[in-house]
Amino acid sequence: MIEVLHQAGRFPLFSSEGCRALEAAALARSPARALMAQAGLAVARLALAVAPHARCIWIVCGPGNNGGDGLVAARHLAGLGLEVHVSHLRGNKPLPADAQWAWQTATDAGLQIGRALQAPDGCELIIDALLGLGLQRAPGGTFAQAIQAINASGVPVLSVDLPSGLHADTGCPCPDAQARPGAVVNAQHTLCLLSLKPGLFTGQGRDHAGRIWFDDLGVPAVDGGSGRLIARGERERWQALARRAHVSHKGSYGQVLVIGGAAHMEGAALLAASSALAAGAGKVHLKALSGALQAAGTSRLELMRWPEGPLDGQTPWQDLTLVVGCGAGHGLDVTPGLGSPLPEILRQAPRLVLDADGLNTVSRSTMAQELLRARRSAGLRTLLTPHPLEAARLLAWPVAQVQADRLAAARVLSSALDCSVVLKGSGSVIASPGEPVHVNGSGNAALAGAGTGDVLAGWLAGLWAQAPAMPVHELATLGAAWHGEAAHGAQVPLRAADLIEHMHALQASLP
Ligand SMILES: NC(=O)C1=CN([C@@H]2O[C@H](COP(=O)(O)OP(=O)(O)OC[C@H]3O[C@@H](n4cnc5c(N)ncnc54)[C@H](O)[C@@H]3O)[C@@H](O)[C@H]2O)[C@@H](O)CC1
Numbered sequence: 464m465i466e467v468l469h470q471a472g473r474f475p476l477f478s479s480e481g482c483r484a485l486e487a488a489a490l491a492r493s494p495a496r497a498l499m500a501q502a503g504l505a506v507a508r509l510a511l512a513v514a515p516h517a518r519c520i521w522i523v524c525g526p527g528n529n530g531g532d533g534l535v536a537a538r539h540l541a542g543l544g545l546e547v548h549v550s551h552l553r554g555n556k557p558l559p560a561d562a563q564w565a566w567q568t569a570t571d572a573g574l575q576i577g578r579a580l581q582a583p584d585g586c587e588l589i590i591d592a593l594l595g596l597g598l599q600r601a602p603g604g605t606f607a608q609a610i611q612a613i614n615a616s617g618v619p620v621l622s623v624d625l626p627s628g629l630h631a632d633t634g635c636p637c638p639d640a641q642a643r644p645g646a647v648v649n650a651q652h653t654l655c656l657l658s659l660k661p662g663l664f665t666g667q668g669r670d671h672a673g674r675i676w677f678d679d680l681g682v683p684a685v686d687g688g689s690g691r692l693i694a695r696g697e698r699e700r701w702q703a704l705a706r707r708a709h710v711s712h713k714g715s716y717g718q719v720l721v722i723g724g725a726a727h728m729e730g731a732a733l734l735a736a737s738s739a740l741a742a743g744a745g746k747v748h749l750k751a752l753s754g755a756l757q758a759a760g761t762s763r764l765e766l767m768r769w770p771e772g773p774l775d776g777q778t779p780w781q782d783l784t785l786v787v788g789c790g791a792g793h794g795l796d797v798t799p800g801l802g803s804p805l806p807e808i809l810r811q812a813p814r815l816v817l818d819a820d821g822l823n824t825v826s827r828s829t830m831a832q833e834l835l836r837a838r839r840s841a842g843l844r845t846l847l848t849p850h851p852l853e854a855a856r857l858l859a860w861p862v863a864q865v866q867a868d869r870l871a872a873a874r875v876l877s878s879a880l881d882c883s884v885v886l887k888g889s890g891s892v893i894a895s896p897g898e899p900v901h902v903n904g905s906g907n908a909a910l911a912g913a914g915t916g917d918v919l920a921g922w923l924a925g926l927w928a929q930a931p932a933m934p935v936h937e938l939a940t941l942g943a944a945w946h947g948e949a950a951h952g953a954q955v956p957l958r959a960a961d962l963i964e965h966m967h968a969l970q971a972s973l974p
């Protein structure tokens with residue numbers, strides 16, 4: 464059993480369908496009931512580890528195999544002499560065979576199984592085994608009552624496989640975007656069984672799941688087809704890649720050009736440029752869209768001002784990694800200063816990070832969308848870094864639809880525009896044509912402040928300038944992981960300029 468986000472590595476994620484296929488294959492290879500017996504034992508062990516002093520435990524079981532896992536755990540915990548109260552919510556349908564076995568062995572062992580919808584007096588731990596992978600609709604009736612009672616109890620909760628009510632594929636509280644969100648358990652711990660589910664790591668998953676543990680029940684990991692969770696260890700790959708030779712010089716580490724910073728939004732472009740510099744780019748240029756920024760001094764004396772006036776045919780595109788769009792307007796009100804050079808940029812720039820108002824401009828221009836789509840086949844590479852609203856504009860979807868299935872939204876956007884995408888937010892989703900989707904496990908709500916996205920865009924370009932051949936999907940994964948990691952243990956709120964310093968502090972030092 465591991466606490467998955469604390470491990471180094473990339474872990475396969477499985478859709479519900481993939482989980483079912485893995486489960487069926489594992490069941491065909493194991494003796495009857497073996498998986499559920501192991502799952503229930505793992506739940507009991509984790510319960511003892513996270514609540515070692517608890518004497519009274521309420522185990523809330525549902526009508527499927529998730530409930531079966533809870534019943535097996537109940538039998539083990541009661542066998543240790545703990546006061547175990549079991550509520551079993553089942554309809555008129557017969558229990559699945561494994562859960563029926565768990566029910567029978569629990570009652571044979573003398574467990575009393577009731578239907579109470581309240582935590583017993585003196586309860587010190589709740590085990591939530593109500594609903595797992597089999598969630599079909601938003602919980603109502605007694606299920607909703609039980610979830611509300613669990614959440615209102617103030618008692619620590621360990622959820623089995625998933626917090627009940629959370630959808631495994633999406634991290635949403637209901638199976639589809641149209642349905643009204645249902646109740647979801649708020650757990651302190653979740654023990655995910657057999658295979659990792661993407662919904663634990665993106666959308667609302669992290670808020671409901673608490674600390675996420677994983678037990679593969681002895682079934683070897685295979686690629687789940689649904690993507691990969693990015694846990695720890697990405698930065699270490701970079702440090703091997705980006706070794707600096709003694710004889711190197713500023714020309715060895717590439718050049719970044721940031722285009723942005725319209726009137727009143729100058730800070731965004733400065734943050735992106737400062738971030739590219741901290742990431743290690745050899746030279747960072749700033750093409751300001753506002754006269755005020757052009758004229759003003761900056762706290763970063765290393766930045767180089769690009770000349771005033773339009774970009775021309777002399778621009779050395781091949782030498783540059785571009786960040787376009789940070790602070791180039793207000794929402795859809797983008798400065799014309801960005802619209803005019805954009806077609807030339809889309810036709811020429813070999814490495815382009817398109818952020819914020821660069822994305823808003825594209826969402827309003829079919830010509831820009833066509834130019835964007837043509838880039839990959841022309842050997843030009845592009846990384847889009849939308850937050851959910853920017854993604855919604857590009858997709859012409861409501862933002863709720865983007866958030867209802869973030870993996871799908873990132874995949875659709877990446878394939879529609881034929882480029883790499885980082886869909887930002889809790890559990891950023893990284894999608895690229897022909898690549899498995901990555902879900903970034905690092906980061907937290909300390910990043911929920913203005914300008915942290917500009918820092919990410921600049922950092923990505925700063926890394927890319929130093930490693931121009933790096934595949935965009937890998938670059939995006941590395942940048943998102945690094946950005947999130949810098950927020951771990953940071954004071955809240957984390958100001959964007961300070962975030963750059965935290966990210967810089969994670970760079971390797973040279974002897
Ligand atoms: N079969 C096995 O050996 C294993 C099963 N496992 C466990 O089995 C779980 C999956 O089991 P199931 O497929 O039985 O699914 P669940 O136990 O998650 O739930 C399915 C049952 O809940 C009902 N249901 C669905 N949504 C509902 C709602 N909103 N309100 C009320 N009832 C609702 C369904 O009609 C069905 O009866 C996993 O999450 C995991 O906990 C794992 O431990 C791996 C091993």
Ligand SMILES: Nc1ncnc2c1ncn2[C@@H]1O[C@H](COP(=O)(O)OP(=O)(O)O)[C@@H](O)[C@H]1O
Nearest residue numbers: 887888889906907908910911913914915916917
């Ligand atoms: N709750 C959160 N958990 C993890 N990451 C977050 C959270 N909130 C914000 N972030 C990250 O912070 C950044 C915010 O970007 P964005 O919304 O574009 O901000 P801005 O436009 O102000 O720079 C993104 O990288 C996003 O993934």
Ligand SMILES: [K+]
Nearest residue numbers: 594623625627
């Ligand atoms: K559950």
